[in-house]
Amino acid sequence: MQNKNPKRIGILGIYHESNTFLESLTNWEDFQNGHLLYGRSIVEEYRDAFHEIGGMVEVLEKEPDLEIVPLFYAEATPGGILSREAAARLFIEVKNSITESMPLDGLMVVPHGAGVSASYSDFDGHWLKMVRDMLGPELPIIGTIDPHCNLSDVMVEAVDALVAYKTNPHVDQRQVGMEAGRLMIGRIRGEIRPVMQAIQSQVAISIDLQHTESSPCKELYELSSEIGLRPKILSTSVVLGFPYADVPEMGTSFIAVADGDQWLAQKAVGELNEYIFKNHLEFLGGKTSIDQLPDEIRNVQKPVLLLDMGDNVGGGSPGDSTFLLELVESQPGQRSFMCINDPEAVRAIKKRGNVTGFTPLSIGGKTDSRHGNPVETEVELISLVNGKFSEKEPRHGGQVNFNMGETAIVKTKSGNTLMLTSLRTVPFSLQQLVHFNIDPTQFDVIVAKGVNAPLAAYQTVCKSIIRVNTPGVTCADMSNLRYQNRRKPLFPLDDLA
Template sequence: MTFQIGIVGIYHESNTFLGNSTEWEDFEGGHLLTGNHIIEEYRNAYHEIGGVVEVLSKEADVDLIPIFYAEATPGGKISTRASGKLLRNLEDYLVKAGHLDGLMVLPHGAAVSEDYPDFDGKWLRLVRELVGENVPIVGTIDPHCNLSDEMAAAVNALIAYKTNPHIDQRQTGRDAALLLLGMLRGEHRPVMVAVQTQVAISIEMQHTGSEPCLSLYRLAEEIATQPRVLAVSIVLGFPYADVYEMGSSIIVVTDDDTPQAARLAGRLKSYLETHHGVFSGKKIGLRELPVLVSKADKPLLLLDMGDNVGGGSPGDSTFLLDFLEECDFGKGFMCIYDPEVVDLFSQVCAGDSLSVQIGGKTDRLHGNPVSVTAELRAMVDGKFSEFAPRHGGQVSFDMGLTAIVHTNKNNTIMLTSRRIVPFSLQQLLSFGLDPCSYQLIVAKGVHAPLAAYMTVCKDLIRVNTPGITTADVASLCFTKRRKPLFPFEQIS
């Protein structure tokens, strides 16, 4: 017998605190792929689709059917227009695919649309309705998922990446594909228990390679060795979505043993809630920064947590640009989204200087525009590729038309016309910039940049800058989250 196995996915991390919405055109400018274009893009990528393709394309009894995949850079809620087009395309392409014996689904897990607060639950339920209750569905999720009951009910099993930065996405795809194959061949009967906790792990404490997450993940590894356990996932949660499901969750998948899955999930939940205090983090603000920077080894990575593009922020916060320009700690590098200033530099020649107002165009929450006089070093198309295992697993990146300028304060600023996640050193190397030549490098992220930038930086400081991705989530206005939830409320 040959198994017809499909691949579908809608992948977005939606920040509900951003005023701008994510539009259909953002998916078109990201990855909007159908058919074999999905395999061509990800076959060799360190991405979950790459892992799925690696496993299933080698099986003689499998016909792999890539159907539909849409991904956009994290941003605001998906607009009603965009969500409608995504759902219609998903349904049309899934129906055209015909009979399926099994399905791989690829949600992020933190997608919110203007009309569906649980957009992942919405499209996964649509998939289930279209293929029927008897078709096995297995999915991968980002651990920054805000897990809902609807998501869990629509599939047979979900497996989250185990690392943050996410460098195990391809392996997670392999694991999920093998689990689906086991179901189709009658080797396993997965049952899944998913439980929400009373904790929202603070964003700066979500590094899986250090404490306190390290001990939590070691316990999960121990549980994964228990008989009949097929998968264990820690869902760290995405704190920048004002939805009921916001917070940390646990998933345990066993082989036809629901009581064991519930018991083991409860054990992890109990550990997290008992040790909740150590997951709240200690914030470093702008006032403490000069002293800490003066003592740190260089090159030093400064992580702009309040303007974390990977968390949906606007990418034009200026607090750390102001710091680079005002404090003399050596040559610095920073990337800022500012299409207006890119347009100004596009009208002059390399070597020319302009006095411009950089950044701070979105709102005052992310700082005021900073006045600089800068020399244009190069105008580039902003396209680059990454083939090493890096957070996100993407291969192709596009910053749009980009101006590389050098300020009279000895800093290099990369001005982009599209928001860009700082996941790859190729963002510098591809355009002739040597990251090792800088004393300070600013990256607009929290953990994701580490996989790339800590190959050249000797130290790092996570800075709790103001913004819609501030580490101090208690300062954000939530109206829909569940209660009680630490750190907003104390729990016993």
Template sequence: MSGLQGAPRRVGLLGIYHETNTFIESATTLADFRNGYWLEASQIRDEYQGANHEISGLIEVIDSAPDMELVPVFYAMATPGGLITRDCYLALLDRMMQLLDQAGPLDACLVAPHGAGVAEGCLDMDGHWLLLLRQKLGIDVPIIGTLDPHANVSQAMADATDGLIAYATNPHIDQKQTGIAAARLLVNTLRGEISPVQLLVKPPVAISIEQQFTSNQPCLGLYALAQELEQRMALVSVSVLLGFPYADVHEMGSGFIVIADRNQSLAAVGQAEEAGSILSAFLLDRKRAFNGKKSGIDAVLDDLVNHLQPVLLLDMGDNIGGGAPGNSTLILEQLEAGGLSGFFVCLYDPESVEKCQDVSAGAVVPLFLGGKNGFQTSVEVLALQDGRFTEDTPRHGGFVHYDMGATAVVRTPSGNTVMLTTRRTPPYSLRQLTAFGLDPRGFRGIVAKGVNAPIAAYSDVCPSIIQVDTPGVTQADMTLFTYQNRKVPLFPFEESV
């Protein structure tokens, strides 16, 4: 505690943010965080102030409170990928603790974890670093923060914090609003206006990834119930946790975080428990709807004529936002084989970009698209770009600055346009096309390496949206993966829940 009477309350801000897919062979290293977001002290404010990220909301609220002072400490984020190496995680922890020591005494702390981070030897990474933070700050310093709804929340995460609030949309377009809600909760807690009590509820259901679109059923009904309970029972917050199926951890699966106010009611804990029970029963009752049905490439392409164009084809098995490499050519190969033209595909393919850079626009180059074992063809080089662009509207992830690295745009023999990048970049912004002179409305279809996140970027120009059940490290059917650590029973793996 700062301990100075009349002085502003010092509120720290920090986070280690990663969505870890444990079914990917390649590890996430320190270089991935360095190439992502590694922000210290004032760099955090420089990157996010006025943007659409949860940190933007956290900053806005604390800055507007005359009795609060924001102390940005550390924020590190890497693109979703494989298991974080032990050395990387220890380096992140070491730097965070160093900067905390340098920051001086804190009266409270705002945190921005993802909630699905997994490190080598530390399966509950977020629970681990949050508990270390709690031990360092002590039990009397409020710790409140945000979560991605794809978090696999552990009891350790809940025990280490006074309140966690998840985004309420997927695609995530309410991140700033979530940051505002979390920061307001912190301010009110510091002022003694709220005494939060937090409850984590984990029903034995894992929600299939393609059913996690919050604007459609079955999620629509679940979120409506959560909002209704929050209002009717005068709860501080009710968060739905959709879970992240691609992490082989005990906590994998759905859940709910309910926050009540001890100051408002002596029965606060009971109210939170009642709300959690109602939500769990609702989910269990409708568990089959949350598992959904899947459509493969052949079925989707055969049915394309029945959909308004451009069609957004979501390549679920190669979902970059779920950690996949972003280099699968399966849909592209089917388009080429069927003589289907006028489609756009973006691939992570540094080797092909390098070969394109050796020639000028208009040249024809033989390539293995997607890597050495990819799709062999010859393409016409249309353009070479530096791959940088910006996004100023709320999109999934809340990112402002994008850097795809050196980028080549090529045309295939069947007349499909392929963007090749040297950095793995999730399709969260329409600017990925428009910033480089490509008109999304001019294509018959756009293949996006995602499941729900790209919808926020492309729905304005794509009247038809189809989720394609492709194979890969983010394939939609989670029962095809081999888990060692998940809880049992858990639907859809076991029926007896």
């Protein structure tokens, strides 16, 4: 029998990974081109998705004495910091959605954790505190975060518990959403009393070593899992950190949630912090330069996936770097695929109409000089498509629907296939190729503009993987980034000896 007075549990989120080294801003339009969802449309979008909201919905819907109250969810492709106007608009949406949905008995929150705005360097901390101030100190607020969060004290103080994804690529988001949902159920029923402790380490794990199935992260996560099985420990999280946000919180942190025992949670994060300090030299890694690539490619099984770390769209980069385009164009007899964000090139191709054969085109390198110069080449149009595709498998980010905008698929005279998009798109899904009749297995080389996130999709077809230390706003070598606000000391930028 349905409870006549069910407990009302809200769902609310703002999700943005902000790169402070970019000059461009993220505006309201970028959220419109991403995901702006209100009310039941949030549940409809993510109910069956491998996304944390889908996990929250799954466990909460099974409870007859609970009612899900979806409020507002906004997500934009990683990019520059949020403009003042975009941040203000988002705050208004948050306030209005809460006000209109009262009363609430609990709130599930979905921040990314690496948001920065022109007004607030700790954007996620600010909106979470705003929510806490509106709802009062007693109402339970429990949420998930991306492990690329730069965790702040304000975020921790604003909520009862946060749970980070435990995989990178992030393929466990739905399970983590379920974990957070169960914490809320236990808290609402008085079965548990979640208390959280967090600690910022003196280490920033190099982005290329943040693959959770490989050493040294694998061992760190195994220790976290072991601690999480101890009595009265409800959850443990490794927060890898986002190196492309120049904020005091940048770096690796740890979270532990215990059942009513602050000391136990503090002991757990202390143990993780001690481990990373003792083993910090393992978290630096070596880097493969562009000059080394021709020999590396020659000696590995094909197809080989080249990860363009300096133009990591999932880290906010423009997606139009040409360093690897120049390389693949210079290698005769090698079939390569590459996606480049270049709306100007798409417009030029569209303007030509039904021209057949190869015609000149300037590709990429249009954002700034840090990502290479435009490559002048000749291309033949294969197809013009609307750029929309969907993903139903568990992939990094957990999104279902993608939109590249109007997209031109072309072949160069060198025999390489290029996908030119009008909207920056993260390379998290093979459907980006397959949906448009591109067979990824036909290539010797596939270039993906990312570091670890593309692996969940591309490992299924690529026999070899090379992470390339390309220049750009997401370069893997942190010593090439000009930090002004980071904490000190912080390895590898400082010596911890």
